[in-house]
Amino acid sequence: MQFPGQKPDEKVTMLVRKHWSVLVRQVIMFIIAAGVPLAIYLVITKVMNITLDHSSLGFVLAVLGVSAFELYVLLFFFIFWIDYYLDLWVITDSRIVAIEQEGLFSRRVSELPLSHVQDVKTDVSGFVATMLRYGNVTIETAGEQSKFVFEHIPRPDLIAQKIIELQPNLSPIQQQSVAPAKQNTPTPKSGTPVI
Amino acid sequence: MTIPYSIFLIAYAVLAGIFLIGMMMSLWSVLRFASMSKIAMISTFIFIIAVLGILALTWQNVHAFDWRQTFTFQVPSLRS
Missing domain, CATH: 2.30.29 (PH-domain like)
Structure with a gap:
């Protein structure tokens, strides 16, 4: 070592x-934050049976928005992980x-x-x-x-x-x-x- | 007034650029202080793969869109 x-x-x-329980709360928040866009997509397509036009501006803007959101969620979680691991x-x-x-x-x-x-x-x-x-x-x-x-x-x-x-x-x-x-x-x- | 759709792509590129700066800073921090431990390398690898996955899925969904289209809207006039 x-x-x-x-x-x-x-x-x-x-x-x-530090004990792994320090990470649990952040992991749960990360999973919820990362899963919200997917949950919304599934509700719209499976539950409400709405067919999305993948070539429309709205869909493309939604993809870009979700992409940026997921990237930042991932980055914040990685920074938190670094802070935990380096202590x-x-x-x-x-x-x-x-x-x-x-x-x-x-x-x-x-x-x-x-x-x-x-x-x-x-x-x-x-x-x-x-x-x-x-x-x-x-x-x-x-x-x-x-x-x-x-x-x-x-x-x-x-x-x-x-x-x-x-x-x-x-x-x-x-x-x-x-x-x-x-x-x-x-x-x-x-x-x-x-x- | 016409606004090209590519303006949204530029806005996304700006956000992605800021994200990349943050990503570089955090990777530097790991390399500098984590002494290349196995867990640090694995977690960094998973992080990079996840980022590439998100970017790949984004590209897959938006690359076929025609960003040269424009959006036209009329500014309300004060004249009668």
């Missing part, structure tokens, strides 16, 4: 993106990197050395979040940026556990006894598949 800005001797432990959190053996894409030309990268991690909290709230197992992980730091937040990510309990395990300041015995400070999700059982 590699990510932009990775150091030569750095090993990536986890690459985390990611990278946990390596030495640091946590948060890459946030804001639009097409704006990108914010935050970095947190693992040695600066003071506290790790997970938060899973709501019926849907509990069923789909996604939530937030908040890391309190000793650096200038007091909080580092992983938002809307899958299996936040596993992410928190991994961050704690990678803590360089803790001895192996201390690592076994440390749990996330605040955890609203049940501890995963052994053998739980990793993301």
Whole structure:
């Protein structure tokens, strides 16, 4: 696994993106928007049994209008997809990197050395979040940026556990006894598949 | 006053041109930041195929139309 800005001797432990449910609403809106012209066409031709004159100006203008509409719907959905896909959190053996894409030309990268991690909290709230197992992980730091937040990510309990395990300041015995400070999700059982 | 039908084609071409600019910017963003990952390449490929499909269907439906025809309408006159 590699990510932009990775150091030569750095090993990536986890690459985390937002949960797929973030995309669902946009996908549904895209399908509805893209399907409306087709639905109208089917209603006119099949239900109302109106025969369209394919050589008329009206039909041609309708085709051009629908074509432009579909192109822009597709473009907006692709831009949203890019924004979703390029947002990611990278946990390596030495640091946590948060890459946030804001639009097409704006990108914010935050970095947190693992040695600066003071506290790790997970938060899973709501019926849907509990069923789909996604939530937030908040890391309190000793650096200038007091909080580092992983938002809307899958299996936040596993992410928190991994961050704690990678803590360089803790001895192996201390690592076994440390749990996330605040955890609203049940501890995963052994053998739980990793993301 | 006569308006050629091709004016609608020009309007569509302008919209399509703006779309192409947006498409180029988003493709640049993917190439620049997505590090050529498999998912990024597949999604970009699907997007390009969908765009080409829409343009092909549009061409199929409008290429036979005679765009040289004109639309004539009379501007209301103030004279009696």
